[in-house]
Amino acid sequence: MTTNILKVTIDRGAGASSVQSVFNVPAYDNQTVLDVVSWVQQNADQTLSYRFACRVGMCGSCAMMVNGVPRWTCRTHVSKVLNGHEIEIGPLRNLPVIKDLAVDMDPFFDKWVAAEAVHHPSASRKEPIAAVDENSKARVAANAGIECINCAVCYAACDTVTGNPDYLGPAALQRAWTLLNDAKDDGRLAILESVSGAGGCHNCHSMGSCTAYCPNDLDPMSAIAGLKRETFKSLFKRGL
Amino acid sequence: MQIERYDTDVLILGAGGAGLFAALHAQQSAPEGTKITIAVKGLIGKCGCTRMVQGGYNVALGGGDTVERHFMDTIQGGKWLPNQDMAWRLCEQAVVRIRELENEVGCFFDRNPDGSLHQKAFAGQTADRTVHKGDLTGIEIINRLMEKVLASGVEKLQDHRAVGLIPTRDKSALAGVLMIDMRSGQFRLVRAKTVLMGTGGGPSMYKYHTPSGDKTMDGLAMALRAGLPLRDMEMVQFHPTGLLAGDHTRMTGTVLEEGLRGAGGQLINHAGQRFMFDYDTKGERATRDVVSRGIYAEMRKNNDPAQEGVFISMSHLGPEWVAEKFKGMVKRCTDSGFDLAGGRVEVVPTAHYFMGGVVVDVDTRTAMEGLYVAGEDAGGAHGSNRLGGNGVANSTVYGGIAGDTMGADIRGMSLRDPDEDVLATEFERATYPLTRKPRPIQPLRKELQDLMWEGVGVMRTEAGMNRALLGLSDISNDMMDAGVDGSNTAFNLTWHDWLNLRSLCDISEVITLAAMARENSRGAHYREDFPDPGAMEDSDFTVAQMDSEDVEIRREPVQFTIVRPGETILPEGSPETLVEAP
Numbered sequence: 001m002t003t004n005i006l007k008v009t010i011d012r013g014a015g016a017s018s019v020q021s022v023f024n025v026p027a028y029d030n031q032t033v034l035d036v037v038s039w040v041q042q043n044a045d046q047t048l049s050y051r052f053a054c055r056v057g058m059c060g061s062c063a064m065m066v067n068g069v070p071r072w073t074c075r076t077h078v079s080k081v082l083n084g085h086e087i088e089i090g091p092l093r094n095l096p097v098i099k100d101l102a103v104d105m106d107p108f109f110d111k112w113v114a115a116e117a118v119h120h121p122s123a124s125r126k127e128p129i130a131a132v133d134e135n136s137k138a139r140v141a142a143n144a145g146i147e148c149i150n151c152a153v154c155y156a157a158c159d160t161v162t163g164n165p166d167y168l169g170p171a172a173l174q175r176a177w178t179l180l181n182d183a184k185d186d187g188r189l190a191i192l193e194s195v196s197g198a199g200g201c202h203n204c205h206s207m208g209s210c211t212a213y214c215p216n217d218l219d220p221m222s223a224i225a226g227l228k229r230e231t232f233k234s235l236f237k238r239g240l
Numbered sequence: 241m242q243i244e245r246y247d248t249d250v251l252i253l254g255a256g257g258a259g260l261f262a263a264l265h266a267q268q269s270a271p272e273g274t275k276i277t278i279a280v281k282g283l284i285g286k287c288g289c290t291r292m293v294q295g296g297y298n299v300a301l302g303g304g305d306t307v308e309r310h311f312m313d314t315i316q317g318g319k320w321l322p323n324q325d326m327a328w329r330l331c332e333q334a335v336v337r338i339r340e341l342e343n344e345v346g347c348f349f350d351r352n353p354d355g356s357l358h359q360k361a362f363a364g365q366t367a368d369r370t371v372h373k374g375d376l377t378g379i380e381i382i383n384r385l386m387e388k389v390l391a392s393g394v395e396k397l398q399d400h401r402a403v404g405l406i407p408t409r410d411k412s413a414l415a416g417v418l419m420i421d422m423r424s425g426q427f428r429l430v431r432a433k434t435v436l437m438g439t440g441g442g443p444s445m446y447k448y449h450t451p452s453g454d455k456t457m458d459g460l461a462m463a464l465r466a467g468l469p470l471r472d473m474e475m476v477q478f479h480p481t482g483l484l485a486g487d488h489t490r491m492t493g494t495v496l497e498e499g500l501r502g503a504g505g506q507l508i509n510h511a512g513q514r515f516m517f518d519y520d521t522k523g524e525r526a527t528r529d530v531v532s533r534g535i536y537a538e539m540r541k542n543n544d545p546a547q548e549g550v551f552i553s554m555s556h557l558g559p560e561w562v563a564e565k566f567k568g569m570v571k572r573c574t575d576s577g578f579d580l581a582g583g584r585v586e587v588v589p590t591a592h593y594f595m596g597g598v599v600v601d602v603d604t605r606t607a608m609e610g611l612y613v614a615g616e617d618a619g620g621a622h623g624s625n626r627l628g629g630n631g632v633a634n635s636t637v638y639g640g641i642a643g644d645t646m647g648a649d650i651r652g653m654s655l656r657d658p659d660e661d662v663l664a665t666e667f668e669r670a671t672y673p674l675t676r677k678p679r680p681i682q683p684l685r686k687e688l689q690d691l692m693w694e695g696v697g698v699m700r701t702e703a704g705m706n707r708a709l710l711g712l713s714d715i716s717n718d719m720m721d722a723g724v725d726g727s728n729t730a731f732n733l734t735w736h737d738w739l740n741l742r743s744l745c746d747i748s749e750v751i752t753l754a755a756m757a758r759e760n761s762r763g764a765h766y767r768e769d770f771p772d773p774g775a776m777e778d779s780d781f782t783v784a785q786m787d788s789e790d791v792e793i794r795r796e797p798v799q800f801t802i803v804r805p806g807e808t809i810l811p812e813g814s815p816e817t818l819v820e821a822p
Contacts, residue, residue, distance in 0.1 A: 030485040030577055038490060041733055042682040046724065049731035053286050053452040055490040056572060058379060061286040074490065075575040098399075098423050099731040105283055106398075109390055118387040119346020125339045131355030132348070146348065149379055150285070150386075175387075185346065 004085065006078070008036055010048070011065075011090030012100040018090075021045065033066050033073035033081065037089060037101065050101035057215065060151030064101055065090040070156035072215045093156040108152045111168045116194040117175035120187030130184060142181040145174045145223050147216050154210035154220050166199035170210035170220035173201050177223035180230060192234050201227040241729075243418070243427045243667060247655055248277040248395065250646050251417060251432035253402050253459065255280035256288030257632055258438030258615030258639030260385040261337075263394045264345075265643025270650055277430065278389065279397035279419060281439075281454045285386030288440045289451050289616070290635055293378030294497045295362060296370040297341075297349075297636075298629035299334040303359075304818050305367035307331045308809050314630060315803065317364045317527075318595075318623025319762045320776045321472065324802040326621040329602050330630070333637040338371060341636070345384045349373050362498060362628035363527045366817035370629040375497055375568050378632065397430070399423045401736060402439070402458060404666030405466040405611065406658040413609035414466075415658035418666050422736065425729025427667060433653040434610055434646040437463065438639060441594035441616035443476045445744040445751075447686075447693035448493040448590040450479055459617045461743035463598050464750060464791070468607055470784045471619040471796075473747075474755035475595035477626055477764045478698050480507075480531035482590025483576070484549040487686070491576050493590045496552060497569055498628055500580075501525060507535065508551040508584065510542040515550075529625060529764050532589035536698040539588070551584035589698050593631060595622045595764065596754070599783065604642040610653065612646060614638035623781075624763025673738040676723025681737045684719050688744060691715070696752050701769045705756050712752065716745045750791055754782040757793040776805035 004027035012019050023040045034052055041048040052062035057075040064073050066081050067088050081087060095103040112118075123130065132139055154170040155161055161169050176195050179185045195201045201224050210220040250266045252259045255278055263278045270276070280287050300310040310331040315322055338357075341347040349371045350358040359368045373380040390396075399422040406429065408415050416431035442455025464470060481496040501507075501524040509515045519534035520526040526534075535550050554562045559582040563570045566580070573580040597619030604612040615635035622630060695708025719742065724735045760774035761767050779798040784791055803809050 028486060028488050030489050030491065032489060032491065032576065035489045035491075039488070042680065042737075046678060046680075046734040047728060047732065049733055051282065052490075053282055053288075053454050054292055055453060056292070056494045057575070058292050058376070059286045059452065061283055075572065077575060077577050079577070102731050109284075112387065113391045118391045119344075119384060121344045121346070123343040125336055125344055127339065127343060129339055129342045129357060132351055133355050134351045142348070146373075147376060147379065148383075150383065179346075182346070182348070184343070184348075 006036065006082070007086045008040065009086070009088040010040065010101065011088070013091070013097050027078070031078045033064070033071065033076045033078060033087070033089065034062055036078060036087065037073060048101070049099040051103070058149060060149035063092050063151045063153050063156065065093055065156070070153040070213055072151060072153065075215065092152060094158070094161045095152065095156070105152060108150070108155055108169070108171070111199070112150070112172040112175065114194060114199070115168045115172035115176045116187055116191045117172050117179065119179065120185050120190065122184055122186035132183060138181045138183055141226070142178050145178045145218055145220070148174060148218055149216065151215065153213050153215055157209035157213040159207060159209065160203055160205060164199070164203055167203045168195070168199045170224065173227055174218065174220040174223040177226050180227070192231055195227050196231040196235070201231065241427060241671065243429050243663070245429050245431070247431045248275045249433050249650060250274060250276045251430055251435045252276070252278045252438065253417065253436065254288060254438035254440055254615070255284045256438060256440050256615060257290035257381065257385070257635035258440070258642065259436065260382070260389050261636050261639030262436045262438060262614065262643040262646070263389050264385070264392065265640045266647045267392055267394065269644045269647025274647070274650060275395065277395040277397055277432070279400040279402065279430070281399070281401050283398050284389060284396060285382055287452065287454045289442065289455065290632055291378045291382040292452060293381070293632045294375045294495070295499065295628050296360070296372030296377045297334070297338060298365070298369050298627065298633050299338045299371055300331065300367065300369060301335065301338070301357060301359065303368070305369055307335065309367055310334070310369060312803070312808055312810060313365050314622070314627060317625050317627040319625060319773065320779045320805050321623030321762060321781050321798060323620035324800065325602050328802055330621050330634055330637050333641070334633045337633070337636050337640060341381060341384070345388055347373070347380050347384045349380070361819045363502070363525065364627045365629070366819060368819060375499060375566070381632065381636070401739070402462060403670045403739065404662070405462045406663050406666065407466060407608065408656045409659045411659070413656055414611040415656040418663060420670065423731055425732060429658065429663060431655050431658065433650050433655060434612060436604070436612045436614060436642045436646060437598070437617050438613070438615045438635070438642070439617055441597060443591040443594045445688055445692045445748045446591035446697065447689040448482045448588050450482060450493055450495045450590050450592045453490070456740035456743050457747040458740070458743045460597065461746045463613070464746060464786050466608065467786050469599045470596060470750065471599050471781050472623065473596035473750045473784050474758050474765045474782060475624050475763065476591055476751065477528065477593040477595060478532040478589040479592035480528055480535055480589050481552055481587040484586040484588045485576065495590065495592065496580070496585065496587060497566070500552060500554060500566065500569070501531070503565065504557055506553045506556065508553050509538045510544065510547055510550070528628070529766070532698050533766060535587070535589050549586040549588040552587050553584045554580060555582050593626055595619065595624065595626055603645045604638055605645065610656070612642045614642040624765060670739060672720070673722065673724040673735060674726030674729070676721060678725045679722040681722055681724070681734060681741060684715055684722060685737070685741050688715050688741065688748065692748055696748070696755055699766050699768050700755055701767065702756060705752050708752050709749070712745065712749050719745065750784045753791055753793050754784055757782050757795065779805070
């Protein structure tokens with residue numbers, strides 16, 4: 001089974017301090033990029049650092065740059081990304097590197113909270129669960145982004161994030177849009193205020209990398225467009 | 241290396257359903273100004289298995305279903321071994337917790353056409369009871385909880401691994417927890433008035449296992465060393481259909497969901513034939529334990545290393561229908577190179593959930609003052625088998641209860657001084673591999689996983705377990721010669737692999753000893769040499785406890801505090817099941 005050898009280049013760290021290590025990794029039939037990284041740590045270089053948890057595309061902690069593109073490594077089959085026999089793996093873009101391939105996701109989640117992307121309750125545990133029509137227009141819009149697993153692939157793909165460290169980014173804004181459409185959420189004003197601020201939705205140039213690279217086929221770009229429309233509307237109303 | 245000292249009021253270990261709920265509830269119930277700290281081996285919201293829940297959340301919400309019925313299903317599913325008071329509280333409080341999840345935390349679960357919550361039935365349930373969000377229920381629950389906790393102002397210690405529970409000098413109470421800040425390698429003793437352990441078990445010492453990579457029984461290994469009693473430690477639940485993709489990939493062992501069999505998925509052996517009806521009249525729709533044993537028996541009959549597993553086949557249901565109905569599962573298989581909708585996918589039983597855990601009361605208190613345990617680390621609620629959908633109900637219900645209890649208890653508590661000798665011992669234990677010559681750790685982990693799968697797995701015998709015990713002692717000794725390069729302790733995964741393996745070896749021994757002590761077959765525990773379940777009225781459960789250097793196993797009778805075997809608390813004339821036949 002191990003007749004082929006992959007030439008794997010790993011960017012350890014980011015920017016000017018980045019160092020590259022090259023490894024020869026045996027190829028297997030069923031092999032993901034995460035398996036390649038794991039093989040290196042388990043067999044070739046004990047000191048390699050990276051992050052993973054669930055192994056199946058549910059936790060969103062193993063995203064890395066693979067041949068320059070952000071991907072879930074656990075769900076990326078090697079055959080999909082091989083460049084001849086070569087593959088280059090680096091830490092996720094737009095986030096501080098802790099060591100090697102492991103990044104600090106705190107800035108991503110701090111922005112999630114700053115975007116008011118947290119449920120604002122309109123009822124308590126003492127009350128019954130509200131009936132909701134899943135086919136209503138608002139609920140369909142809310143459901144569109146609900147399967148986001150906050151893996152930060154869109155955040156890494158976004159050039160606006162690279163250019164403006166204050167920009168909240170596609171994932172947080174998409175969650176804010178979901179809540180704006182959620183009939184159970186009572187935070188409309190707070191959300192609109194936070195997403196129309198300096199780091200808000202109007203920074204987005206609709207380049208669409210978020211939507212292009214989302215491993216879950218979600219569409220943050222359209223969600224951000226929705227926020228832009230709503231913030232204009234509310235501005236207009238307030239202006240009157 | 242120095243040990244930093246750090247104080248908080250409430251410390252929570254783990255950030256799954258139990259840990260996150262405990263943080264929110266502690267904040268609601270503790271006096272103003274209480275410092276609450278949540279520590280997790282990885283990142284908040286990313287670790288643990290609540291997030292990986294596919295099926296859903298069991299809760300009786302009317303339509304004929306009652307808390308009493310949910311309770312009876314839980315007791316019968318657990319083969320009369322559950323702690324009945326814990327099981328009752330689980331079923332009763334799930335009703336409150338699901339409203340809290342929807343109304344306060346902001347989860348959205350699937351609806352019926354009339355707008356009410358959609359509920360379905362898993363194997364072993366007598367009502368349509370499982371609330372869900374498609375087949376990604378855990379993601380919805382943990383994402384929403386994570387947001388709440390991140391916005392709550394609770395202090396975060398991420399990438400922090402707990403390595404030892406440090407008691408007071410007189411051992412009467414817990415003083416704090418020794419941790420490693422994995423990002424820097426720095427040791428930190430975190431003292432707290434109350435500590436919740438919600439690190440989530442996880443039987444990842446088996447060749448095939450489902451839990452996330454961070455789960456390695458660290459909590460139970462710490463509790464064992466601290467001298468706490470652990471119950472039902474022989475009870476390892478195997479999920480029948482784990483993906484089999486080879487030794488070299490982390491995909492192997494991950495779950496292909498229960499719903500595939502429920503929808504009519506067929507299991508096919510090496511000869512191309514269906515076999516489950518040879519084992520049970522319900523065929524593929526039998527409960528997890530029965531199907532796991534059926535598959536294991538077929539694998540053993542075939543005994544071909546080149547074609548180890550059996551196959552799950554869905555295509556007779558129509559590949560397009562399968563692709564639509566099981567969208568997430570089909571996509572996951574496609575990404576990994578398998579065609580679930582139109583082809584066959586090779587599967588094996590896979591270690592999924594650990595019913596055993598620390599002995600606790602219904603308020604999550606333990607025998608050690610200041611220590612509370614909830615979720616998969618706690619034993620008792622499920623007995624010998626957990627029903628699908630009761631796992632996330634258990635972690636969220638008892639995590640919330642732990643938060644409430646700690647918030648109340650803390651009012652009469654103060655910080656305690658640690659036993660410096662225990663602290664020094666735990667520090668030496670954790671740094672030990674850094675003092676030895678480096679050697680690969682993974683081969684030892686593989687040896688352990690093969691050994692437990694063969695000897696203490698789906699079907700067990702005394703002879704097999706005796707062999708396993710000998711092998712375990714070899715691996716345990718062997719790993720003490722396997723060192724780790726300690727030149728840089730920052731984010732040193734290999735060091736943590738070693739510590740993971742240490743926890744797994746320690747708990748594997750307890751599982752094996754408890755399984756040898758139980759000379760009958762109940763729920764998840766099956767003895768080929770003792771296939772009978774024994775008399776239900778005489779049910780007892782195992783309790784394992786460290787006695788100086790050795791693990792002692794004793795047996796305690798189950799207290800039937802609510803219902804006795806053969807009886808029911810359902811009103812006379814209640815139908816056996818409310819679920820329509822498929």
